Amino acid sequence: MNEAQLLRYSRHIFLNEIDLDGQEKLQHAKVMVIGCGGLGNACIPILAGAGIGDLILCDHDVIELSNLQRQFAFTPLDIHRSKADVLVDYLQLRNSELRITSCSQKITAQLLDQYLPECDVVVDCTDNSATRHLINQACVQHQVPLVSASAIQFSGQLMVFDARLADSPCYACLFPLMQQEDKSCSQNGVFSALVHQVGAAQAAEVLKLIIGFGEPSVGKMVQFETLNFATHQWQLTKNPCCPVCG
Template identity: 40%
Template sequence: MNESQLDRYSRQLLLPTFDIEGQLALSSATILVVGMGGLGNIAATYLATAGVGELILADGDHLELSNLPRQVLYNESYLGHNKADAAKAELLAKNKDCNIHVITEHLVADTFAQAVAKASVVLDCTDNYQARQSIHRACFAANTALVSAAAIRWEGQLISFRYEQNDTPCYECLYPSMSDSQLSCSESGVIGPVVGSLGVLQALDAIKIASGCGRVEHGLLKLFDGLEGRWREMRLTQDPECAFCGTRTAQTAIRRG
């Protein structure tokens, strides 16, 4: 680390549980952020400014006026621009040392696998189940840590999967089958600070995983009620009938037997 970096990250380096080892680990990490809307633009800002070595930002959408109340990384000059491109420009203005790559198209199953293969940690900041399922399956196959969040109306949720340590339970134990007929922000609304709060916590989990500092539990679902200002926690257990990991676990047990 050079003198400028030591000065920039000095408050993080003061933490005895982080120190220079944590910062160096963070600077060597590659983090993939899928979805640069309300969750992704907040999470990516904290990751870039904390000193993550490489960020991959993926989003095929373009910025609309109705996005601005919760996607606060952007401003009106980016209306009509691709979100990943706009985010890269803003994040480099905050930390020119962060190596940022963009994917300006909607990923499909095969391209998810390619992107995940490069990452130390993946953040699912998307808003549809098909994308979430593809991200989860790619992370599961690659044994890559996944930090997933969602927000709607006044409510949000956060869950992390440490697939590099443990392959059960999985995301599909939580949501075995859904469709894009589920609630969306465009139909049900959302309050910006709820989305931002979840994005901040995604960044925190990603920083802890990438640096090897602190604790991030596999399959601990955190539910936030912003209207009441309350959190609840639920520990996810494997669904033995899960069409994804249940089948794989059974096959592994047969092989071991």
């Protein structure tokens, strides 16, 4: 690490839990984030700021005016541009040393098969259950840890799975594979501050997984409730009959 890097990351390096070793782990890590909307806009700049050396950002959506209430990397000049492309420009301006790849195609099993073998962690910031199941299946198959989150109205959820561990549940252990009716932010609304609270928690879990500090969060579900400022936590168990990991 050169002098400028030591200075840039010094506030993390000062933390005993991170130190120089942890910072170097971040520098050599590769993280794929799927979804560059609300959660992605909260989570991705934290991962980049922390110095994750290699980021792959995936989203096939373009920016709309209604995104700007919570997706703060975007400006009115970015409307109709690809979310993934604009986020790459936004981050590259702040740290040109990071390797950031934009993927503005709709996520498919083939794309996941292409990227996942090289990834240390996958972050699910998407907004529908079909894509969540697709990502989960690929993470189980390629044995890559998955940090999954969702946010709608005033409630958010965060879950961490790690297919490398025999007793870790997966997303399909909890939610059935059949098509679920998804609540959308466009129809139901979402509170801006909640999205940032959950996205920041997602980034924290990614950094903990890569560096290996703090309490392991694998197999836990945390529920965020903004209206009464509460969080609830559950320990999840693996379903031995799970069609994906069982």
